[in-house]
Amino acid sequence: MSKIKIIFQKTKSPRREERRNLVISSLAVTAVILIISLLTLFGADREFSENENRYLAQKPSASPSSVADGRFMEDSEKYLSDQFFSRDIMVQARTSIDIFLGKKEENGVYIGKEGFLFEKPSAYDEERVSKTAGVINSICEKHPKIKSYIAAAPNSSEILKAFLPLNAPDENQSEQIKKLYSKLRGITKIDLFSPLNAQKEKEELYYRTDHHWTAKAAKLAFDTIAGSMKLDLSKTKYRTIAVTNSFQGTMASSSGLFSAKDTIFITVPEPEIKCVASYPDEKKKRPSIFDSSKLKTNSKYEVFLGGNFSEIIIDTTAKSDRTLLLIKDSYANCVVPMLTPYFKRIAVIDPRYYVGNINETISKENVTDILWLYNTNTLLSDTSIFDKLA
Amino acid sequence: MVFSSSTFLVVFLPITLLAYFLVGCFLTKNITVKNLILLAASLIFYAWGEPVYIVLMLISIMFNYIIGRDIALSKKDGGKKRAKVLFICAVVFNLAALGFFKYSGFVAENLGNLLGLQFKMPDLPLPVGISFYTFQIMSYIIDLYNGKIKVQKSILSFALYISLFPQLIAGPIVKYKDIERQLSRRKETPQKYAEGMSRFVVGLSKKLLLANTLGSVYSTVQATEFGKLSALSAWVGIVCYTLQIYFDFSGYSDMAIGLGKMFGFEFSENFRYPYIASSVTDFWRRWHISLSSWFRDYVYIPLGGNRRKTPRVIFNLMIVWLLTGLWHGAAWNFILWGVYYGVLLILEKYVLKSKLERVPAMLRRVITLILVMLGWVLFSAPTLSDALGYIGVMFGFGAGLFDANGAYLLTSNLALILIGAFCAAPIYKKLQKKIKPVNLSRVKAAAYPLLLILCYIFMISETYNPFLYFRF
Incomplete structure (x- = not known):
């Protein structure tokens, strides 16, 4: 007491x-x-x-x-x-605090509306773009008989501008690509901005947690490219299948924001086209252009082509005598399956890892068509086109 | 080792606390044991960051201990001349060590440019804390020679004074005369421990929660070309830097004072809300007080202070401020920054004094803060032309006055800036007085552990480092 x-x-x-x-x-x-x-x-x-x-x-x-x-x-x-x-919990807590305090980006990733995470768009660098354009032009000039096409894909920050954080600095990618296209000669320039913009309200064209486009956007792009290349689409149908719904991509990793999950769809032609993909650098051959084992890893986007390799040669069962050289970044990986019914062979080259001689490859493979397929950010910022292909 | 690291918080601090309080205070209750534990901890603390330069510090400690005893002996025996020679030796040795490691590269480079020659100097990294501990040693040697203090006969106490880990690498600069007694007689109490620990948490929070986050805003601004920077962005940037450097530095002082207090030491305050200063003179009474008082005691007053004629006082002031600038680093922008303050202080003292008194207090504060911020531009820029370019952008000679980037920068960091401003001014203290009937002590008591957990979160999340195999 x-x-x-x-x-x-x-x-x-x-x-x-x-x-x-x-x-x-x-x-x-x-x-x-x-x-x-x-x-x-x-x-x-x-x-x-x-x-x-x-x-x-x-x-x-x-x-x-x-x-x-x-x-x-x-x-x-x-x-x-x-x-x-x-x-891990501490990192999660930190991003929550940052967002609560009104921060709109995390480690260089914009935190957009409705769970969209955006890669910051690349700035236009006149010198770099001129060099890139110069190399593309010189390859076209050296092979005047081969038909060349270029298709620059818009990034999510362009198509989904409305979902960017308020006042976030961005770029007008449509203008950037117009400027780049105006420097090119002897090549068919394909506009992917209009078809994607037309469909952006109806379909999910980009992942929330990754910097890539979805198979749906890739299909729209493919239809446009097929039109330019005069591919006969009448005998083929396309089927879209979901392969995973627990995809957390590069933007989630970079930012540390793991709140949302994406679904990866793949779009494949019907009737099915058999493919054998050979990876000369790895000295490996695979009976499929998909690698489903990647779906169990963290890098699920690598289900397409197994990831990025310097060179992949794909032989198909398609009844065609055309050979395509595809010079690309990872945006093209999900388009490749849709292209298989129209080419007996597709040589896929990623200049970022490529060490060979591009002109020799073109002659050796009897290439009939060249397609440059890139997303705008890589096309503007990457130096490997003029470093490796010149 | 720095306080805001996992090594310090997870390993060093718990072990040191346990050893000091269990063995030193509880088991033996012996001051020598306590000092030994602290000295061992301090040497490990220093060696962790400077495994090589610790030798330099140990040599410095030995040399100054011996020469200090010798000076005292000479004075006692009436060997005044000998004491003087020894004193000069000590001063030269200490300044030479500092000069060699801190300024030789800078001097050689500029002398070379002047003479059109190339001097090859070894590119030595600066020993951490040398500017601080050299000044501490000097305070001992000078006061000893002038008879203001007694000689320290215990090498243990002397070594502990120089190397005491709380203030070893970033101050405050503790003068020997202020701590002399505490080295041999001090009391640890639960009350002091509590005050010290909460002070440490406040300092750690200033560093991790505020300084680092504000600093990253300024780095983004600094990384932008001047041509693409609007005045708004530049102001947001320098406001963030202004807050960052205060929280960084005063946070470190808080941690040092707090840790010291836990072990029974009383260090003087180093910062007193510098950004509410009503004049530049006032600012320097509130900013890095231990440095300005060191220069006052050991340079300005020995030069004659302000008891001489005006031209000589102006000369004295310029010397002090030139040295203050130089103390912060061997680069022209630090020298210019020091001279900038010298000129401002002389103007205030002799030209503007009477006029300033008629300006409303609030306006005086705003003007002072802007002058301080311009000073930080000089201080933080990598080169002089960068500093001038940045000031140009602040006044619209970049990408105009406003742009979307500036608006984005401001809106996405506004909350942080406001929290920073709130903490940098004594608003909380005033508020507390106003609502005195409500006892906030429970809220405060609950806040410290929570702040500490926030600190862990911020510290760890800074090391988040995803590996992105896929190049885009």
């Missing part, structure tokens, strides 16, 4: 109560420090982070040289922060 009285008396003085509260608070802070420390140091170490798609740092071992040059200390810090107690 008397004890209670004393406590009661103690709380009567506000100064005293304040002091007591502060002491309790400091004990709580100390407890948090000790508990977090114990949980981090004695918790089980993880080897791989799904969210970050990388191996996490493991316990470093000290040696006289690694201590002397500070490597051991750096590695220890990396190890502790990689294996920090509930690291």
Whole structure:
């Protein structure tokens, strides 16, 4: 009884109560420090982070040289922060706080409306674009008998402008591509902006969590390209199949925002066309241009063609005598299946990884058509077209 | 090691706290044991970041300890001349070490340019904290020679004074005379521990929650070409930097003062809401107080201070501010930044003093803050021409006054800037006085652990590093 009285008396003085509260608070802070420390140091170490798609740092071992040059200390810090107690939850919490405070981007990814995450559009660099255009022109000139086509796909920030964060700096990609096209000669320039813009309200043309376009957008683009290339579409139908509904792509990884999930559809021709894809660099052949094993990994978009490779040669059962050279980035990967009924062979080249001689390849393969298929951001910012193909 | 790292928070701090309080305070209750624990912790703390330069610090400690004792002996024996020679030796040694590691590259480069020659200097990284601990050592040596303090006979206490980890690498600069007694006699109490710990959490929050996030806004602005930068963006950028540097630096001081207090030390305050200063003179009474008071005690007053004739006082002031600028780094923009303040302070002292008194207080504050922000442009720019270019953009010589980018930058960071402004001014303290009947101590008590958890979240999320195999 008397004890209670004393406590009661103690709380009567506000100064005293304040002091007591502060002491309790400091004990709580100390407890948090000790508990977090114990949980981090004695918790089980993880080897791989799904969210970050990388191996996490493991316990470093000290040696006289690694201590002397500070490597051991750096590695220890990396190890502790990689294996920090509930690291993933903390990253999630941080993005939530940022969004709550009105931040509209995370690690260079725009946080748009309705869960759309956007890659920032590339700026137009006159020098770079002129160089790229110069190389495309020179390849056309060297092979005047081959029909050349170029199709630049708009990025999501262009077609879904209405979903960008308010005032977010963006680019007019339609103008950028018009400027680039005006530098090209001897090549058929295909406009993909109009067909996508016309359908943007009816269909989901882009992923929410990835920077690629969907198979639906790719089909619209394919129809336009087929028109320009005068492909006979009358004997083929197309079928769209969902292959996964748990896709969290590059934009989710970059931003650390894993709130939404996307569905990947693939669009395939009917009747089915058999394909054999050979990967000369890997010295591998596969009986399909899809790699369904990728659907179990983090990089699910690689279900198309198995990912990006410097060169893929696809032989088809199509009754055709045309050979297509497709010079492309990853936007083209989901278009390739739709092209298979019209070419006996498709040579797919990704200049970013390519080390061969493009003109030799064109002669060797008896190419009849060349298609350049890129998304606008890569076309404007990538240097490999003039670095590798010139 | 820095305080805002996993290594410090997860390993170093818990072990040091446990060792100090369990072994030092609870088991042995012995000041020598306590000091030994702190010294060991401090040396590990320093060696963790500077495994090589710790040798330099140890040499410096040994040298100054011995020469300090020698000076004291000479003075006692009446060897005044000898004491003077030793004193000059010590000053030269300490300044030479600082000069060699901090300024030799800069001097060689500029001397080379002047003479049209190329001097090859080894490209040495700057030893962390050398500017701070050299000034601490100097305060000991100078005060000892002038008879203001007694010699420190214990090498343990002396080494602890120089290397004490809370203020070792980023201040505040603790003068020996202020801490002399605490080295051998200090008291740890639950109350001091509580005040210290909450102060540490406040400092950590300033650094991780505010300084780092504000800093990333300024980095984006700084990375934009001047031609594409509107005045609005430039102002948002420099406002963020102004807040960042305050929270960064004062946050570090808070952590140092807090940690010190937990172990029973009392360091003087280093910042007193500098951005509400009503004049530039006032600003420097509130900003990095331990540095300006060091220069006042050990440079300005020995030069004669303001008891000389006006031209000499102006000369003294310019010397002090030139050195202040130079202390912040070996680069022309720091020198210009120091001179900028020297000129402003002289103008205030001799020309504007009477006129300023007639200007309304609020306006004086705004003008002072703008002058300080222009100073930060000089301070933060990589080169002089960058600084001038940036100031040009601030006054519309970039991509106009407003643009969408500026609006985006402002709207997406407005909440952060407002929170920063709220914390940089004593609004909370005033508010607390006004609503005195309501006791906020429980809210505050609950806030500290929560702030700490937020700090962990911000610290860890900064290391988020996704691997994107797919090139776009």
